[in-house]
Amino acid sequence: MTNASLADPVEELSPWWGRAVAVTFALGFAVLILLTVKAYQYAPPIPDRTVDTSGNVIFTGDDVRAGQEVFLKYGLMNNGSIWGHGGYLGPDFSAAVLHNWALDLAERRAQERFSKGYEALSPEDRAAVDGEVGALLKVNRYDPETATLTMLPAGVETFAKEIEHWKTYFEKPELNGGLTANLITDPKELHDLTAFFTWAAWGSVAERPGVKHSYTNNFPYDSLAGNHPTGAAVLWSAISFIFLLGGTAIVLLAFGKFDYLGWHGAAAPVEKWVLSDAQKATLKYMAVASVLFLGQTFFGAGVAHYRADPGSFYGIDLADYFPSNLLRTWHLQSAIFWIATSYVAGALFVAELLGRASPPRQKLGIHLLFGAVAIVIVGSMLGEWAGILQWLPRSWFWFGNQGWEFLELGRFWQILLAIGLLFWFFLVWRAVEPALRDPQRKGFAKFFLIAAFAIPLFYLPALFFGSQTNYTVVDAWRFWIIHLWVEGFFEFFVTVVVAVIFYQMGLVRRITALRTIYLDAILYFGGGLIGTGHHWYWTGQTEVNMAFSATFSALEVVPLTLITLDAWDFVRTTRGSDSMVVRHRWTFYFLMAVGFWNFVGAGVFGFLINTPIISYYEVGTILTPNHGHAAMMGVFGMLGAGLMVFVLREIVADDIWPRIEKLVRVAFWGLNIGLAMMVLFSLFPGGVLQVLDVTENGYWHARSLAYTGTPTARFLEWMRMPGDLVFMFAGALPLALALVWGYFARWRATGDAR
The missing domain is CATH 1.20.210.10 (Cytochrome c oxidase-like, subunit I domain)
Incomplete structure (x- = not known):
């Protein structure tokens, strides 16, 4: 040549x-x-224990990590996404859990303050509740000394409901963008998967220590949860x-x-x-x-x-x-x-x-x-x-x-x-x-x-x-x-x-x-x-x-x-x-x-x-x-x-x-x-x-x-x-x-x- x-x-x-x-x-x-x-240094922590206000364990860090494995094993990253990354056939799982969490908290606050459901509130009362919901979710209740995260009662209720929600989601292909019918039915896998989704939702709303925004820079956008774009x-x-x-x-x-x-x-x-x-x-x-x-x-x-x-x-x-x-x-x-x-x-x-x-x-x-x-x-x-x-x-x-x-x-x-x-x-x-x-x-x-x-x-x-x-x-x-x-x-x-x-x-x-x-x-x-x-x-x-x-x-x-x-x-x-x-x-x-x-x-x-x-x-x-x-x-x-x-x-x-x-x-x-x-x-x-x-x-x-x-x-x-x-x-x-x-x-x- x-x-x-x-x-x-x-x-x-x-x-x-x-x-x-x-x-x-x-x-x-x-x-x-x-x-x-810095990704290693500032990654959202995975709590050893997530507890209610009485100290009862809701899920553990091992559950979160096992839930991530369920997420991967079933190929769910090619169905939906976490923090915006993944497939587009299903929802963003972290955003869906966060919004349901905010809705449950809004319903509880509406009943406590006005003795009526959130949907029945006047625009003025709903705006007041919305502000409270965002403020409550933004509070970071993670204690790094004990590696424990404390959840308010509304969050505990949301977690229990989310397990059933995702069980229903995986039942029918028309609801989930074409997954195999009844994809996940094992109660332990559903519990752990929900723990992973809930951890991701918490990381997307709780304020990072020392700043006024979440670990994910307030992503995803959800006005009810108090997530808005940062000035940065x-x-x-x-x-x-x-x-x-x-x-x-x-x-x-x-x-x-x-x-x-x-x-x-x-x-x-x-x-x-x-x-x-x-x-x-x-x-x-x-x-x-x-x-x-x-x-x-x-x-x-x-x-x-x-x-x-x-x-x-x-x-x-x-x-x-x-x-x-x-x-x-x-x-x-x-x-x-x-x-x-x-x-x-x-x-x-x-x-x-x-x-x-x-x-x-x-x-x-x-x-x-x-x-x-x-x-x-x-x-x-x-x-x-x-x-x-x-x-x-x-x-x-x-x-x-x-x-x-x-x-x-x-x-x-x-x-x-x-x-x-x-x-x-x-x-x-x-x-x-x-x-x-x-x-x-x-x-x-x-x-x-x-x-x-x-x-x-x-x-x-x-x-x-x-x-x-x-x-x-x-x-x-x-x-x-x-x-x-x-x-x-x-x-x-x-x-x-x-x-x-x-x-x-x-x-x-x-x-x-x-x-x-x-x-x-x-x-x-x-x-x-x-x-x-x-x-x-x-x-x-x-x-x-x-x-x-x-x-x-x-x-x-x-x-x-x-x-x-x-x-x-x-x-x-x-x-x-x-x-x-x-x-x-x-x-x-x-x-x-x-x-x-x-x-x-x-x-x-x-x-x-x-x-x-x-x-x-x-x-x-x-x-x-x-x-x-x-x-x-x-x-x-x-x-x-x-x-x-x-x-x-x-x-x-x-x-x-x-x-x-x-x-x-x-x-x-x-x-x-x-x-x-x-x-x-x-x-x-x-x-x-x-x-x-x-x-x-x-x-x-x-x-x-x-x-x-x-x-x-x-x-x-x-x-x-x-x-x-x-x-x-x-x-x-x-x-x-x-x-x-x-x-x-x-x-x-x-x-x-x-």
Whole structure:
């Protein structure tokens, strides 16, 4: 394999680029680690005993932790949520218990003061009672010396009633968003689960010692319970705009002064590369990824149907064997798996383009890794099925459904995945290592290896907590994976891969590609590392986290805004009559789609929900999956599809490609149009109306059937169907057909499809 401009002198970048990246990482991780440590220090305490005013034990700390395990074992985080994080098919359990607690206290106070029911009070008397209810619930009756929490009589009554309430909730799928009928009937499990929900409700309303707001910064919004947004939420939202405008101005100034930033630079000559057997072996990864992608769309359509009609699936009792929490688990996990599989294969393919040599037995290593990937995918998804259906009563955490959203796969499968990623890095290192000895390619090789090693390294936080770890601590580490791993290091790795592809194709000069990598590292991690904390506003962290996270999260929008500046340069770089450009035009189209959805999904929709004051009312509403679909599929999914098409085009014979290309063309437009229809017809308007309901009636109401069961909400859920059908049958299906056709075409042509 040969490449561009071997005779060119080695032009070096200023050392200040590397220093700037080092400072960005050092400062970012210092603050992020500080915020994570504070999660341990300031997490809402779990009382050893919760007692009534006479000292009788209502529930214990062990009950709360056991209740959290019940919550996880039954996959309830993919049904409802705690403190806004989880599924959207059911209620926010903490908000529901808090509101019922406030109602019971209001009823008791109304009877004591006015000898009549709360609903019968005049507006003036009700306002007086409301004020008393909020004041009483805000009092923190936890004694840290004895680790004892004392509950008023109304709270004791609420706890007893809530056990029956949740028993009824789990009886019928139409009441709970499509769970298996009679999901939880064991009295001990119902008691412990209610203890966990009650602890979460207490943490969301009782004032944190030393301040005038709750452990969750007064989330969720519930005026009867006395929960209103804090002044800090308003202040840091306003200041975040200053950071956004200031950061944008600085970068615009830099782009104006240094006109070489971005994809500028004359193209270098390129020679056609010759593919190795090891590179050709990556095609099966892409074929499997495309089939997984198709499966993910069906799981997602099933989840959407449960939201629109939770009682039945066109007359079929689907909930007995494929309940909604299982389909949502599979929808999330298959998305992670197919995107990661396409990246793993793309990296192995591009690594040899950079190293220009195929290491001995590299093909064997790729086969072994494929087997390991298949075992983890199939084993973990079957385990999740068995776990959620309670076929693994003792080993659910290790081999079944671990229960944490996005990290549902059992701990055993997580360990295998981490080992597989390390083996993948070993294969990448073997392929890239020759480039370390070439001054022209040394910079790319270093970035490639650093970015690749970061992926297994920063998956390790998934192993830092267990089923009974304090929820606040778990959420801190969980978003080290969800945000930092996926939105940080995967995004950086993608930048490196794309830069290497452009350089290898001769579309940009070496110095241009390296400069782009450095710039993206500074911009993405400058806001992205500390910005991880915008997920922690309401999960038991302090206002220190809110201050850092709100301001630096705003900076995450800056590089996405710059995509609009860089768009024309990108188009100019990737157009023309050059044979490589024409050959890979659909890869470039997918990369252009990545830029568009990065700006819209991650930039516009992401910033919309990340300011504290908006997040306070919005988190856990449909505006969250609106951002998630546009950003996850629009950015990482489109890039995964682009890598599939890139590898497919290189491996498939030229005489077969014109027929396969027709499927690729349909897939490109089907995926983009279908995703746009989902967002415009359903997710965005549905999210806006749900947030409006939060502001008018309280968070508990907008997350309950009182809102989600209304004709308007159900209609907007049904409006997902047109976009879903286009996305599935004009997007994912033709892409899968193209990849599978290409794989078997090579098999027929060579007798070796491996």
